Amino acid sequence: MRTTEIRKEIHEYIDQADERFLKLVYAMSKKYENSLIVGYTSKGEPITKIELQERVKAASKRVNSGDFISHEELEKEVENW
Secondary structure (H helix, E strand, O other): OOHHHHHHHHHHHHHHOOHHHHHHHHHHHHHHHHHOEEEEOOOOOEEEHHHHHHHHHHHHHHHHOOOOOOHHHHHHHHHOO
16 A cells, blocks of 8 residues: 555544544654654764753753853863863
C-alpha cells in the first residue's frame, strides 16, 4: 500500500472514530513526535526533541543563575591553550 493510500485510509478512520480511538492515535503521535531525532551532539550522538528541550531549559537555568563565562573570559582562556 502506498503512503498516499495509507494516509487516505487513516483520515477515513479518524473521521469516523470514537473518542477512545482518537485519544489512542493522539498519544501515539505525540510519543512518535517526541522520539524524533532533531539534531546531533558534537560527538555525533543523536538528540531527540525532548532531550533538546531539556538541554535548553538546563542551559537557561545556568545562564539565569550566572553560571557562565563572558566572551572576554573565553578569549583569555583560549589564549592559554
